[in-house]
Amino acid sequence: MSKPIGTSRFSAMSTYLIYQDGGIGDSQPQNMPGTEWESRTLHSFAWGLYRQDLPVTNCRLANGQRLGIEEIRIGRSIWMMLLTLVTLGAVAPTRVSWRCCRPPSQSGVLE
Amino acid sequence: MLSPEKQGLQEWASVHVTHPTTVAEIINVDNVGPDGVLLSGWEMFRFAGESLDLLIRQARDAGTRILPIGSGWALSRINITDGWLVNTKLLNGCYDIGDQYLHADYPAEKRPNVVLAQAGMQIAELNAYLELIPRNDADRRAIQAAGIGNGQTIAGSVSGNTHGSQLTFGAMPDWVAGLHIATGSGQTLWIERKSKPVVNDAFVAKLGAKLIRDDDIFHAAVVSFGTFGIIAAVAVETAPIYQLEFGDIADPSYADLKKTLTGFATTPPANLYHYEFIFDPYNKKQTAMVGSAPKVPFKPGVPTPRPRWIIRDKFGYAPGINLLKILGLFRSFVPPGLITGLEYKQYRKIALLNRCRGTPGQIYTSSVYYLEGYIESAYAVSVGDAPATIEISSEVVRAMRLPYINQVRLCRASTGTLAFTHHEPITAVFEYGMLHDGKYPEFERRLDEAFRKAGIRYSMHWSKNSGIDPAKLEYMYGTARIASWKAARRAVFGNDQTLMKLFETDTMVEAGLA
Numbered sequence: 143m144s145k146p147i148g149t150s151r152f153s154a155m156s157t158y159l160i161y162q163d164g165g166i167g168d169s170q171p172q173n174m175p176g177t178e179w180e181s182r183t184l185h186s187f188a189w190g191l192y193r194q195d196l197p198v199t200n201c202r203l204a205n206g207q208r209l210g211i212e213e214i215r216i217g218r219s220i221w222m223m224l225l226t227l228v229t230l231g232a233v234a235p236t237r238v239s240w241r242c243c244r245p246p247s248q249s250g251v252l253e
Numbered sequence: 254m255l256s257p258e259k260q261g262l263q264e265w266a267s268v269h270v271t272h273p274t275t276v277a278e279i280i281n282v283d284n285v286g287p288d289g290v291l292l293s294g295w296e297m298f299r300f301a302g303e304s305l306d307l308l309i310r311q312a313r314d315a316g317t318r319i320l321p322i323g324s325g326w327a328l329s330r331i332n333i334t335d336g337w338l339v340n341t342k343l344l345n346g347c348y349d350i351g352d353q354y355l356h357a358d359y360p361a362e363k364r365p366n367v368v369l370a371q372a373g374m375q376i377a378e379l380n381a382y383l384e385l386i387p388r389n390d391a392d393r394r395a396i397q398a399a400g401i402g403n404g405q406t407i408a409g410s411v412s413g414n415t416h417g418s419q420l421t422f423g424a425m426p427d428w429v430a431g432l433h434i435a436t437g438s439g440q441t442l443w444i445e446r447k448s449k450p451v452v453n454d455a456f457v458a459k460l461g462a463k464l465i466r467d468d469d470i471f472h473a474a475v476v477s478f479g480t481f482g483i484i485a486a487v488a489v490e491t492a493p494i495y496q497l498e499f500g501d502i503a504d505p506s507y508a509d510l511k512k513t514l515t516g517f518a519t520t521p522p523a524n525l526y527h528y529e530f531i532f533d534p535y536n537k538k539q540t541a542m543v544g545s546a547p548k549v550p551f552k553p554g555v556p557t558p559r560p561r562w563i564i565r566d567k568f569g570y571a572p573g574i575n576l577l578k579i580l581g582l583f584r585s586f587v588p589p590g591l592i593t594g595l596e597y598k599q600y601r602k603i604a605l606l607n608r609c610r611g612t613p614g615q616i617y618t619s620s621v622y623y624l625e626g627y628i629e630s631a632y633a634v635s636v637g638d639a640p641a642t643i644e645i646s647s648e649v650v651r652a653m654r655l656p657y658i659n660q661v662r663l664c665r666a667s668t669g670t671l672a673f674t675h676h677e678p679i680t681a682v683f684e685y686g687m688l689h690d691g692k693y694p695e696f697e698r699r700l701d702e703a704f705r706k707a708g709i710r711y712s713m714h715w716s717k718n719s720g721i722d723p724a725k726l727e728y729m730y731g732t733a734r735i736a737s738w739k740a741a742r743r744a745v746f747g748n749d750q751t752l753m754k755l756f757e758t759d760t761m762v763e764a765g766l767a
Binding site: 144145148154157159165166167168173174175176177178203204205206207244245247248249250251252253 | 254255256260263264265266273279281283284285289290291292293294295297298322324325338340342343345346347348349350351353354369374375377378381382384385386404456459556557571573574575614615625
């Protein structure tokens, strides 16, 4: 599932957006992703005693070279919040979405 | 190299989440070569084109539609498909072209200003390449037209007809000198004007492409929103580095503004490069805000001005994604004029360029993460019709009690066959941001009715509209332009109906362009 949280009406009750900013000459936009969104729902159990990690494997070129992450969105739907509340935090799901960086631009002169 | 995500059917939405959809697959294309080595130079351009051509043939074999995607900034359904979505953003190389590969007739003084940029290069990356990487000021260059932001890809901004506010130049498609396109025929194409050739046969041979030198095909292919195949690279005509100098925001009366616009229709101003104005349809004072700038010589060391459209405060807080959805619920209780009054003040504070100087790469950096649930309608008229359009637009807005202000940017008429910025001598683009609800198509329906009643020729922005049908398309462009565009498309695909159908989006079918 690549759909980030909050892309339909009131589907997210809390969201955070983390992104790169600035760049060469301070004139780059606040995010310059190279890929589309990828998303996963992660769970934390027993008040953090056991957690679900998220190894990111899609941020790479076809030869395996890593690109890094450009932008992350974290959010919770009302159902995730209710589950956390009902279980008094013993089960705490979160939706995480990310987009990868662009590769460094190749440049020169065509001779 | 092609890298399908191999996730099969998946939900996808543009940056502004205006039309969520399900695509059959997302395929990333990058510059890694067959041996796993990151390619550069000629090899990079050639292999990227061949990879895209191969991908199109695979789509044909799979019987699925295919559509390239840039940054996904379009607010209309122009970038929506149910087939394969091709992510070109990893194709972001840019090279100067050696003199020996430029056409003998191409003017000597312009030769250092032509670059070959890959389709997925972001405008911000192109600006950095042109303005910041050269060590000597004399070698720095700048793009000749830009939108208010720089997050679009080169191919996306060109084929979707992104416009800026360049009174004496045109819109972004107007800086294109040539196109490297993959159509699935087994050999890529290099398309340029016969009347203004830019590269020679040796250049085309290096790309492994077939040369099409034809004005009609070039003008049609430039604004073709992904339906002429997949653009692999673009030859960009840039200008020697320059800056723009914005003074104080002016607050003319409607009467003075209309007089200025009427004057532009007969005598385009030689001393202004950027010109935009904002008006509040409910403003009883009948005044507008004007931001304008002349082109001035490059002065080294000018710091980048504070970016406009940054809606995050100094503590990092910004409106959340549910804000507009909540505001939409209250809209019917609050007088629209009260909301537009607040918007007007905020626009002056955070959006309109004011008392700053900089290069295009420093000035046009807006990258607001559009609020989800927001959409825009943009319609273009000749500048001579702009005074009447202020009234028409305001009347429709007031009749529908819509609580939004209007932004208008002016640019010289474009040459693209279906460029919505084609209105001579200067095109005025009216942009109207609003909530994405049932009032959006109704707003455009009423506008269309009012324009026809007033006898004003207009055109809708390809990336900012609620839908274009054949009747509307004919009113906007006339039968000759539409026929020319279709003929050019057939020529590009060698009249191969199977390949043409791969690139038929619902939007173009509904518009009668298939």
